[in-house]
Amino acid sequence: MNHQATGEVLSLSIEDAGDGLSPEVFRDLFRNHPAGVAIITADDGSGPVALTASSVSSVSAEPPLLMFSLSDQSSASSVIRESETLVVHLLGVGELPLARLGSTSGVDRFASSTEWTRLPSGEPLFHSAKAWIRARIIHSVTAGTSTIVIVHALESGANGGHEHDRDGRPLVYHNRTWHALSDRSLAE
């Protein structure tokens, strides 16, 4: 079946849901799958929110689309899901403090007013991210305990970051620790 959809939420149902892997085995498998790190910000009118995500991936370059998933257990998730637009910040190792901030619960992620500003269109923007993308939500899929969000990239920028040379190295999350890619980590 094919049909068109714009900006709507789809809820998935699963046949034979009892057949699947146990949550413990599943978590163990993906704990060992490395991922790049992003912090996503939005404001649906109720105040700025931010969370760290390791699920951001490009989908299509033309039109420019990306996706990520949000756990329904995160308090920031519902604000992001309800926002029309958001900002995805792609993080280097210089932004490790920002990655930690967005992954620690119970912390005011906007306490330091010098760390962030707002874009002219209103979305919260952290100064230190090496690159950011402002995007509009075009579709969401509720899948198990998470929501997959597909967004259209509208504009982007680079913030320059800090002035020490660690910043250019990409940040990777793996097995609850943080890694930095460099010439020393090359596999070939």
Add this chain to the structure above:
Amino acid sequence: MNHQATGEVLSLSIEDAGDGLSPEVFRDLFRNHPAGVAIITADDGSGPVALTASSVSSVSAEPPLLMFSLSDQSSASSVIRESETLVVHLLGVGELPLARLGSTSGVDRFASSTEWTRLPSGEPLFHSAKAWIRARIIHSVTAGTSTIVIVHALESGANGGHEHDRDGRPLVYHNRTWHALSDRSLAE
């Protein structure tokens, strides 16, 4: 709007599609976003196919769901999209030859009969992958030039891999090169 869906394909439309980032800028941004590496295999009855994907991400542990995107330009993509079930192999640096095999076009990825077998349920399985997940497609979203596939993890296994000690290190793709995580790449 909410509605239920199982195993169907959704095609997204985009409002103001002309507003987005250029494909060049978009590709530059994501070239610098690192990702774990997987090889996905399937057989829809027309013979085995395999492709390397850097978009595999967990979505939900209970039920166990994961997602990835497939470029419509890949010949293997349409076979995977049409398959009921598939295998996602999560790769370590010891499987770099397998990652290269699945990302090189015009190569017979099943030429070496000693490299792969079939699961009892029929899906192609590469022996060397450090971990694999057999999964059923529950939903697909056509988004731009790609398809986002959401799958339900049914069973998993570990293949032991080769016997040299590089194997345990996770493989990361970044800026058209391959990296290996280890104690030396720790960011803290």
